[in-house]
Amino acid sequence: MRQTWGVIAVLLTAVLLAGCTANSSGSVSTDSSGGRVSDGVVPAEGTPDNSVTGTTGDVNTSNRDVITTGSMSITAADPVAASESARTITEQAGGRVDSRSENPVTDIQSASATLTLRIPSDELDHTIAELKKLGRVNFVSLTAQDVTQQSQDLDARITALTTSVDRLLALMASATTTADLISIESALSSRQGELESLQSQRDFLSDQIDYSTVQLELVSEGTVAAGGPDNFWTGIIAGWTALVTALGGLLIGLGVALPWLVVLAIFGAIVLLIVRLFARRRKAA
Incomplete structure (x- = not known):
């Protein structure tokens, strides 16, 4: 009897040891390199790197x-x-x-x-x-x-209109009645006109973005004014020069005003002639 209970005890001990060994082996796995990794834990070498590289300036100025x-x-x-x-x-x-x-x-x-x-x-x-x-x-x-927002808005509208034009072209190809064809052509013409306008705006905006505009002014050092006349003869020359300059300016002014004076003279002569004719009729009456 004692031997029977001893055998049973030995068998129970063996079963318990086998179960513990199975549980221990089930909690361990190997990675591709043969290393042992605990369940639910990713090895440090296999951790994916999701961090963003670059400086703050790069993030702010990109795109x-x-x-x-x-x-x-x-x-x-x-x-x-x-x-x-x-x-x-x-x-x-x-x-x-x-x-x-x-x-x-x-x-x-x-x-x-x-x-x-x-x-x-x-x-x-x-x-x-x-x-x-x-x-x-x-x-x-x-x-x-x-102008990033403006560029993105134009791109989105151009994409939407391009899709709309493509759909209308497909509908036109499958139109079966004249009325449908006319309606589609009218809508297509409107969409294409708007699309061309947006593309023109986008091209102009792209040119302004790609090429900076700089107004450059180049000037020389300030010149010193000539001195005044220092004797009688230089005074006469200076006075004569000033007179010629003034007369030249007066002649230019007369040349500009002469056509207007001629027109006014003709208009005045016509008015005077009409007044005299009315005056004669009144006297004759």
Whole structure:
């Protein structure tokens, strides 16, 4: 009997040990490299990296549409020659000159030049630095306008209209009646006109974003006025010059007014003739 209970005890102990071993092996798994990993825990080496890299500046400026405009004033020894140099600098940066006005030096004015420069936005800082070398900088003013929302709105409207046009074209191809065809053509014409207008606006906006606009003014050093007459003869010459200048201005004024005077004289003669005719009729009556 004691031997029977001993055998039973041994069997129960073996069963319990087997169950514990099974539970222990079921709580352990291996990774691809053969290492042991506890259930429900991801190894440190396998943890996915979801962190965002980059600086705050990169996050704030990425995918932003900005229009930059500005103005510059530079005093140059030769504004006309500096104007040509400014054109060269702009074109070498990949830009263009939209307008250019040059005023050479004369007896009554100093030399100057004015240019409207379109500079690639990513070359703006470098180009301005090169333009500053043309002379003494009087001022530089730049303004940036964020038009990201406007760009996104135009893109969304263009996409929607493009889809609408494609659907109308498909409907036109399957139209079975003349009335349906006319109705679809009318709607299609309206959509295409609006789409072309939006695309034109988007192209213009893209040009403003891609190319910054800078108004450049080039001026020369201020000239010193000539001294006054210092004797009798130079006084006579100065007086004669002033008289000729005044008479020239008077003649120009008369030339401008002469056509008006002729028209007024003709009109006055007609009015006078009509008045005399009425006067004669009254006397005859």
